[in-house]
Amino acid sequence: MAKCAFLGLGVMGHPMAGHLARAGHEVAVYNRTAAKAQAWVEEFGGRMAPTPREAAEGAEFVMACVGNDDDLRAVCLGAEGAFAGMSEGAVFVDHTTVSSRVTLDLYKVAKENGLGFVDAPVSGGQAGAQNGQLVVMCGGDQPDYDSAEPVIAAYAKLCRRIGDSGAGQTCKMVNQICIAGLVQGLSEGLAFAEKAGIDGRAVVEVIGGGAAGSWQMMNRYETMLDDKFEHGFAVDWMRKDLAICLATAEENGAALPVTALVDQFYKDVQKMGGGRWDTSSLIKRLKAFD
Incomplete structure (x- = not known):
């Protein structure tokens, strides 16, 4: 079992993070609207954090499922971003559908800070997230993917590495x-x-x-x-x-x-x-x- 953080608890992120908790992983959550994080904790346990950095502290894997390129940058970068709270060797797994450009930019920053970064957008919609039956398409370094795949399996029916960073997107x-x-x-x-x-x-x-x-x-x-x-x-x-x-x-x-x-x-x-x-x-x- 792993220590995980999940950033973004919308119609996809809420059930995905829930599957992590049900699988026995230790999960901390962050959401821009704190009430959603509180509701998730009441349903699944774990803990909520006021910033992405605090959610990511001590986590081996940090998952994100937010809205767009700007939202992803906001939860990753800056003094309160997840990268600032992650320890060397931890892996960031991005489930947001974003541009390959922002993926490659964040991959570079992550590597400069000793972090892994896997772009891992999903298909299957809200029903797939709720039923733990998502298809996950990944890009990134093989060792980072290999370490993250068993954790992603909590909500995936199929998970594959397509190639290097950006290939998942x-x-x-x-x-x-x-x-x-x-x-x-x-x-x-x-x-x-x-x-x-x-x-x-x-x-x-x-x-x-x-x-x-x-x-x-x-x-x-x-x-x-x-x-x-x-x-x-x-x-x-x-x-x-x-x-x-x-x-x-x-x-x-x-x-x-x-x-x-x-x-x-x-x-x-x-x-x-x-x-x-x-x-x-x-x-x-x-x-x-x-």
Whole structure:
């Protein structure tokens, strides 16, 4: 069992940190809104800390799952940041989806201070976090990954090192690029079935077991047909992730025409007031623009 700290107790971080505690690890938590940290301690035990530095003191592993590049820098750097409280040899594991640039910057700072740094974004959404069934894609030095993987296993069904620092974030970009196209295709297919006057549920029962089947189809088609979008990964967060993908494509020369188009479709959803709707709400946009 390890001494751990977890920074960020949102819809993902709260259950992830909880799985660490249930697995027997000693967990200290920090959240920008202290009430959330207090609620976590009341549910799982452990201790809360007023700053990332104090949460990280004495921890062998410090996990973070915050909002964006700036949030990650804020919990890592400065006099009250986690790096200031970590002991030499401790490993920082970042589960936030951020740019490869901030990952490489923080990796460099960590190494200069004798710390390990693993970028480890996740896929599986809120349900995956709650059920301890996340997929974790990692970048960083092999020894740091090897030491952190048994701890990450508390909330992961699959954890893999993809390559050197930044490779985990690049893998997550691929994940989001693929999802964007899949959800738009599923939305168009279901909307087409409705226009054609056939039962969308019956259609999915047939095609879901064939070449058209996907996780998105089998886990989202019913709520999409029922016009329910109050679960899963929010449109606002998807646009944040797609912006990272598109900016990286500008740097490496990759062509992402479908991703760029779907990003604009999500912008339309935001204009409809759906920033907090699940990403499957692309079908609602189709119907609105019909």
